[in-house]
Amino acid sequence: MSFLKINNLSVDYKMRKETVYAAKNVNIEVNKGEILGLVGESGSGKSTVGNAIINLIDEPGKVSSGSVILGDLNIHENSESIVKYRGNKIGLIFQDPQTSLNPILTVGEQLIETIQTHLKLSKEDAKNKSINLLKEVGIKDAEKRFDDYPHQFSGGMRQRVVISLALCCEPELLIADEPTTALDVSIQSQILDLIKKLTKERNLAVILITHDMGVIAETANRVAVMKNGNLVEIGETKKILTTPQQSYTKSLVSSVPPTNKKISRFVIVEKENKKNNIKILNRWTKKEISNQDLVQVKNLNKSFDDNFFTENSKNSVLAVDNVSFEIKEGESFGLVGESGSGKSTIAKMIVNLFRPSLGDIFFDKTCITKIKHRSELMKFRKQIQMIFQDPYSSLNGRLKVKDIIAEPITLHNPSISNSDLNNYVNDLLDSVEMTQKSADRYPHEFSGGQRQRISIARALATQPRLLVCDEPTSALDVSIQAQILNLLKDLQEQLNLTILFISHDLPVVRQMCDRIGVLKDGKLCEVSNTEDLFLKPSHEYTKELLHLMPKIESIYN
Amino acid sequence: MDNVNLKRWERIKDSDIYHSFIKSPTAIISSAILLIIFFCSFFIEFLTPYTPFDPSSLSLMDAFTPPSWTEDGLAQFILGTDGQGRDMLSTILYGCRISLIVGFAAIIFSLVLGVGLGLTAGYFGGKYEMVVMRLTDVQLTVPSILMALLVDGIARGLISREMHDEMAIYVLIFAIGISEWPQFARVSRAATLVEKNKDYVSASTIIGVSNIVIMFKHILPNIMRPVLVIGTIGLALAILAESTLSFLGVGVPPTTPSLGTLIRLGNDFLFSGEWWITFFPAIFLVILAFSINLLGDWMRDTLNPKLKK
Secondary structure, three states: OOOOEEEEEEEEEEOOOEEEEEEEEEEEOOOOEEEEEEEEEOOOOHHHHHHHOOOOOOOOEEEEEEEEEEEOOOOOHHHHHHHHEEOOEEEEEEEOOOOOOOOOOOOHHHEEEEEEEHOOHHHHHHHHHHHHHHHHHHOOOHHHHHOOOOOOHHHHHHHHHHHHHHHHHOOEEEEEEOOOOOOHHHHHHHHHHHHHHHHHHHEEEEEEEOOOOHHHHHHHHEEEEEOOOOOEEEEEHHHHOOOOOOOHHHHHHHHHOOOOOOOOOOOOOOOOOOOOOOOOHHOOOOOOOOOOOOEEEEEEEEEEEEOOOOOOOOEEEEEEEEEEEEOOOOOOEEOOOOOOOOOHHHHHHHOOOOOOOEEEEEOEEEEEEOOOOOHHHHHHHHHHEEOOOOOOOOOOOOOOOOHHHHHHHHOOOOOOOOHHHHHHHHHHHHOOOOOOHHHOOHHHOOOHHHHHHHHHHHHOOOOOOOEEEEOOOOOOHHHHHHHHHHHHHHHHHHHHHEEEEEEEEEEHHHHHEEEEEEEOOOOOEEEEEEHHHHOOOOHHHHHHHHHHHOOOOHOOO | HHHHHHHHHHHHOOOHHHHHOOOOOHHHHHHHHHHHHHHHHOOOHHOOOOOOHHHHHHHHHHHOOOOOOOOOOOOOOOEOOOOOOOOOHHHHHHHHHHHHHHHHHHHHHHHHHHHHHHHHHHOOOHHHHHHHHHHHHHHOOOOOHHHHHHHHHHHHHOHHHHHHHHHHHHHHHHHHHHHHHHHHHHHHHHHHHHHHHHHHHHHHHHHHHHHHHHHHHHHHHHHHHHHHHHHHHHHHHHHHHHHHHHHHOOOOOOOOHHHHHHHHHOOOOOOHHOOHHHHHHHHHHHHHHHHHHHHHHHHHHHHHHHHOO
C-alpha cells in the first residue's frame, strides 16, 4: 500500500480559444522513504501535477477528475481538508528562494508563525523547535541567525530556510518544485544531499519535480516521465534511464549531454538525423583557418561602480580581475563559471558593449578596445556577433522576423536590392532550419528554441568570424538544447566560425568546446584542452566543480 | 490590398484587446458616447439648421428660451437658447469642437516633447538624464493652471492686441502642453530603462545600429503602451484645463467659445433663473471627461500585463 496515490488525475485550463489539458489521467504512487522524480520539459504538466496535489491550481484551471489519496484519506473530498493538509502533512519547496520567503519578516518569525498555525505550541516551544529545524537543515549558528532577515542569507542558505519551513510541521509528504534550478552547481549538490538525508531520516515521501536528468539520476529512486500532460513512463530510475521503453523517453535520455565523453553529434530520435545543408555557403567569403590567434585578451579588468562619488575607489567590485587568454581561429573556446564569475562581462567586453577598465582585447591583431571612430568600429561589429541567453528578450517583439534578420544586412550593405535581400533572409532562415513562412510572422508566435534559431540567423547575417554564445541553451529544454547545439556545430564546421561559448553547464561545454577556461570570482583559474580538463583538472576549484556536477552516468555504477 | 486589410481585421478580432473590449460594458458605452460626441461636433455644420456665430441669423426675440420640455420652451430649441438667441445644443457642439481640438493638440504637443526627452534621458543616462529629470521635478512643482496662466500672461505681452484673439488658441495649446509633459517624460524614461537592458537592444548595438535608430525604431514602439494610457487620461485633463482657463477668461475668446467659455457666459445668468445656459455645457463637459477617463482606465487595465487575471 503506497502512501500517496494519485488516481486518474486530470487538470483542465479553459482558455478563450481552447481548453488546455495540462494533465490527462495521471496515475502516480509514492511510497514513504522514497524520492519520486517527476521529469518533463516545459509545458509537460509536471508542476501542474505537483500543484494539483495540494489543490493550488490557478484560475482558470481546475481539477476535472481523479482523486488524491494520502494515507487513507481522500484529500480532494472537500476544500477544508486540503487547507488543513497544506503545510501540515504536506510540505512545499519552490524554485526561487528569493521570492518564497517574506522579505520583511525575520526567518524566525516566519518559522514560528507557520508552526503556531498548525501545531498547538507556546511561543517558547515553537522557537526551540525552529532552532532545531534550522540546525537540522545545516544552518550554522542557528540561534544567532534566527533573528536575521532573508536578505542576510545567501541563495543556498535561503533554500535551506525554505526547506526548514516546509519541514516545520512534521510533514509526511514533501513536494519540491525545481528546488535547485535557480542555484549554482556547488550549492545544488548540497541541497540535493540535504533532501536525500531528510528523506531517509524522517521517512518522507518526496516528489522532486525537475527538468534536469542529472539531478534525477543522482537523487530519485523512481522516476515518472511526463509529456504534454500525459504520463509517458514510470519506474525505477535506473531502468528508465538505461533501457527506456517509450520513444519519447529514449529521445529525452539521448539529448542529455554526457559528462564522461565527447560525442560528435546528439542523437535526435524523433527527427531525421542529418546534417543540414547550409544555403548561405555560396554567399560566404570563407576564411581559411590559419593556426593563429583570432582573439587575444590581455590583462582584462572591469570594475562596476555606478556611484558618482566613489568612482574608482577601493570599494568598487572587480567583476573581471586580470584575465588573459587567446582564442585560435576556427576553435571553440569555452568559458565556464558559476553566477557572478564574470563570464558574461567578458563576453560583453569582447563584443564591445562594455569598455574594460584596464587591459586590452585584440581581434585579428588589432586592439578593438580603443577604437574611437565609428566607421572603424563598424568593421569589427561585422566580424563579431553574439547569441544571447534569453530568447524572449533578444528579439524585438514589434518587428517581423524578416525585418529582424534584414536589419544587419541592410546596415552593412545598404545597396542590396529588395529581391536579393529577400533571398538572403530566406537562405538564412533555411540555414537555421526554419521555414520561409516564418519571415512574415512576429517573434511571439515562436517557441524558445525557434526564437534562438532566429537569433542565430540574425547573428550570421553579417558573416561574422567570431560568434560569442552567452549561455545560448540554458533557457531551453534539453531536447531543444540538443538540436541547437547540433546546429551550432554544423554551422561552425561549414562556415569556419570561431566560437566563444559561455556556460555554467559543464557537460554542455564538454560537448561544444576544444579548450576551456574556468572562471571564479572574476579570476581565470585555469585554461586547458577539454579532455585534459575533464580527466586531470589541475586547479582545486575545477576539481570541485567536476566532482559536484550531476552526472547522468552515475546511474550505471 | 483588400486581402491584407481583411487579415488585419481578423487579427484584431482575434486579439486579447478586442475580447476584453467586447466583454467590458464600460469600455463599450464610453467609447460609443465619445464616438457620438466626436461625430456630432466635427460634422455640426451638416446637422443643425443654426449658425450660432453669424449675428445676422440670430434673433434677440428668441433669447432666453428655456429647454423645449419646459412650459415656455420652443420645439425648435431643444436645450433652449442663450442671451443672444443662440441655440444651446449647436453652440455646445461647436464649443466642444474647439475644446477637443485644443485638448488633442495640447496632448500631442506634450507627448512629443515628453517622450522625446524621457526616451533620450533614459537611453543616454548620465548628466543629460540628471538635467532632464530635475527639470521635470521643477516643472511638477508648478501647478499646471498657474503655469498656463503664466504662459498666457507672457503671450499677451508679446502678441499685439489685434492678433490676440487669433493667436489665443495656439497660446492655449502651448500653455496646456507645456504643463503636461513631465508625466510623459517620467513614464517613458522608466520604460526606456527597462527596455534598454533587454538583449534585443544589445543585439542591435552589436550589429552596429546607430543610437538614433535603436531609440526610435526599436525602443519607442516598445514603450508606447504605458505612454498611450497616460495620454488618454491626460487628454481628459487637457480638456478640463482648457475649460478652466476659458472659464477664468484667459482661454479662447467669446467669439469662438469653447465649453469653458460657454460655462462662464452662462454663469452670469445663473442667479436670474436661466440655469440651462450654464448647466448644459457643464453637464456636457462632465460626460466628455468622464467617458475619456473610463476608457483610459479600461486601457490601463488591459494593456498592463501585471493586472491581467
